[in-house]
Amino acid sequence: MRGISGKRVVITGAAGGIGRATAKRFLDEGARLLLCDVRPLPDTGLDRELHAESGAGARVRYLQADIATQAGVDALAAAMDEGVDVLINNAGITRDASFGKLSDEQWDQVVAVNLTAVFRLSQAAGLRMKANKRGVILNAASVVAHNGNFGQSNYVATKAGVIGLTKTLARELGRSGVRVNAVAPGFIETPMTAAVPATVLAGMAEKAPLARLGKPEEIAAAYCFLASDDASFITGAVLNVDGGLVV
Ligand SMILES: NC(=O)c1ccc[n+]([C@@H]2O[C@H](COP(=O)([O-])OP(=O)(O)OC[C@H]3O[C@@H](n4cnc5c(N)ncnc54)[C@H](O)[C@@H]3O)[C@@H](O)[C@H]2O)c1
Numbered sequence: 001m002r003g004i005s006g007k008r009v010v011i012t013g014a015a016g017g018i019g020r021a022t023a024k025r026f027l028d029e030g031a032r033l034l035l036c037d038v039r040p041l042p043d044t045g046l047d048r049e050l051h052a053e054s055g056a057g058a059r060v061r062y063l064q065a066d067i068a069t070q071a072g073v074d075a076l077a078a079a080m081d082e083g084v085d086v087l088i089n090n091a092g093i094t095r096d097a098s099f100g101k102l103s104d105e106q107w108d109q110v111v112a113v114n115l116t117a118v119f120r121l122s123q124a125a126g127l128r129m130k131a132n133k134r135g136v137i138l139n140a141a142s143v144v145a146h147n148g149n150f151g152q153s154n155y156v157a158t159k160a161g162v163i164g165l166t167k168t169l170a171r172e173l174g175r176s177g178v179r180v181n182a183v184a185p186g187f188i189e190t191p192m193t194a195a196v197p198a199t200v201l202a203g204m205a206e207k208a209p210l211a212r213l214g215k216p217e218e219i220a221a222a223y224c225f226l227a228s229d230d231a232s233f234i235t236g237a238v239l240n241v242d243g244g245l246v247v
Pocket residue numbers: 012013014015016017018019036037038039065066067068069089090091092093113140141142143184185186187188189190191192193
């Protein structure tokens with residue numbers, strides 16, 4: 001993709017299914033990566049995986065940080081002082097329960113990671129990008145933000161919030177040369193969906209015109225396109241990558 005090589009790309013939730021595939025894709029495209037996850041590096045296997053690629057090690061930095069906390073956000077923001085061209089707010093969690101049983105704790109945890117951290121990190125990166133008069137912020141939404149989903153009122157509210165935040169930041173940062181977009185994945189084969197019963201997942205796959213689950217690499221490709229110069233006139237968009245689930 002045009003304009004990715006040499007760029008400094010920050011990815012949160014980099015040890016998960018989509019984050020890991022996204023890290024690999026950007027590494028293959030020649031980017032320099034600042035990867036963040038709450039998990040300690042040795043537990044993720046990311047060092048072995050990414051350093052295996054020839055000469056890639058020097059282009060990858062890992063920061064263990066909990067972005068649900070202000071301290072975690074501050075640590076990642078400080079690391080961005082070395083430069084940030086692309087921020088991918090990918091980290092996300094689920095704490096599912098039907099609406100009547102949903103606890104404040106489940107609500108707060110999901111809001112902290114999926115929405116508040118996106119706001120705080122976008123602010124940290126956005127101000128740095130504004131000063132440079134260029135940059136790209138990409139946010140993880142979800143197909144459920146359009147449709148709702150049983151048992152996920154907390155999660156859906158954050159993903160709908162991410163879409164609103166994306167569109168507003170696109171308006172506020174556009175004049176400074178900063179593009180802001182969201183990707184709304186359908187149901188993707190990752191550790192997150194591994195917790196969903198197989199019959200439910202099969203039903204979800206069946207509903208999509210392409211009649212299958214997505215692969216993390218297919219979301220990584222969307223992030224890569226939106227970060228590239230090939231998407232230079234795209235901002236404020238929500239790209240559905242869902243096998244046609246929302247048509
Ligand atoms: N898998 C899907 O079907 C699907 C569908 C729609 C949207 N999404 C979204 O895509 C993103 C990635 O999903 P995934 O399926 O790869 O999930 P995943 O569970 O495989 O990975 C998420 C990663 O985020 C990290 N993380 C969680 N809390 C964190 C915190 N406080 N600080 C730092 N890192 C933290 C986890 O350790 C994990 O490595 C999420 O935002 C998710 O909501 C996924």
